[in-house]
Amino acid sequence: MIVREAAVMGFCGGVRAAIRKAEEAADMGARLSLPCYVYGDIVHSAVVMDGLAKLGIKRIDSASFPPGVVVIRTHGISDAMRSEFQERGFVIVDATCPVVLGNQEKVRSASSPVLVIGKAGHAEIVSVMGASGKTVLIENAADLSSLDPSLRYEAVVQTTLPEKRLAEIKEEAERLGLEITFISTICAASVERRKALTELCREVDEIVVVGDRRSANTSELKALAERLGKPAFLVESADDIPRNVMSCGIIGLTAGASAPDTLIESVRRRLADGR
Numbered sequence: 179m180i181v182r183e184a185a186v187m188g189f190c191g192g193v194r195a196a197i198r199k200a201e202e203a204a205d206m207g208a209r210l211s212l213p214c215y216v217y218g219d220i221v222h223s224a225v226v227m228d229g230l231a232k233l234g235i236k237r238i239d240s241a242s243f244p245p246g247v248v249v250i251r252t253h254g255i256s257d258a259m260r261s262e263f264q265e266r267g268f269v270i271v272d273a274t275c276p277v278v279l280g281n282q283e284k285v286r287s288a289s290s291p292v293l294v295i296g297k298a299g300h301a302e303i304v305s306v307m308g309a310s311g312k313t314v315l316i317e318n319a320a321d322l323s324s325l326d327p328s329l330r331y332e333a334v335v336q337t338t339l340p341e342k343r344l345a346e347i348k349e350e351a352e353r354l355g356l357e358i359t360f361i362s363t364i365c366a367a368s369v370e371r372r373k374a375l376t377e378l379c380r381e382v383d384e385i386v387v388v389g390d391r392r393s394a395n396t397s398e399l400k401a402l403a404e405r406l407g408k409p410a411f412l413v414e415s416a417d418d419i420p421r422n423v424m425s426c427g428i429i430g431l432t433a434g435a436s437a438p439d440t441l442i443e444s445v446r447r448r449l450a451d452g453r
């Protein structure tokens with residue numbers, strides 16, 4: 179079996195910066211004799227979260243803990259939650275990705291409701307819709323029918339949204355005569371990994387995607403490979419690689435933006451071993 183790799187895969191700059199900030203927060207907590215926490219998953223990766231736990235960083239989902247240093251996940255938090263941490267005396271270390279912070283700022287500063295295009299319940303969408311301002315969630319083109327055509331709208335986009343979904347929404351907005359200024363905030367990291375995967379799909383039979391099932395950008399890599407006609411397998415560890423993949427002619431390897439190098443390396447080694 180031959181293994182080919184995507185030219186761009188694995189950790190993006192935002193994820194590396196967030197993990198660095200969490201490590202610094204653990205040091206700060208130790209220096210100040212304060213507990214250190216991370217709000218939610220800093221990124222969707224069990225390996226990364228295990229690493230933070232080893233540094234003594236505890237995962238929390240609310241501010242009802244003894245105050246300490248709290249690291250805000252890359253997906254961000256709502257303004258109400260941030261205020262609660264501040265009021266309770268937590269030291270906040272903000273690891274929110276700058277793209278998400280930008281979308282939150284857009285919601286706060288807009289004079290009319292901002293359309294937030296993305297998946298309901300996803301941590302990033304919860305934090306953008308939790309910025310103080312008016313928002314309307316748009317999950318797909320059909321949701322546009324509830325908008326008032328006499329109003330003008332601005333729209334921000336989940337950083338990992340498939341470009342195809344955004345194109346469908348734009349097309350439907352035009353058909354309905356809606357005046358929407360789309361601020362395309364699909365992040366560069368997602369775009370680059372998809373472009374590299376598209377090129378890889380031209381030269382392989384099947385695709386292995388390394389990453390966490392809860393990660394939107396990782397799931398989208400798998401979905402993209404399938405749209406391009408390649409069987410694709412999302413693996414959270416080397417043990418997840420299906421046996422039949424080992425007998426495939428040329429296998430392509432890629433990884434989501436939250437997949438650590440150590441995890442990619444273990445999958446790479448198992449594929450190279452061929453068993």
Ligand code: SF4
Nearest residue numbers: 190192275337365435
């Ligand atoms: S994948 Fe995109 S949004 Fe997420 S941390 Fe990386 S750059 Fe930021």
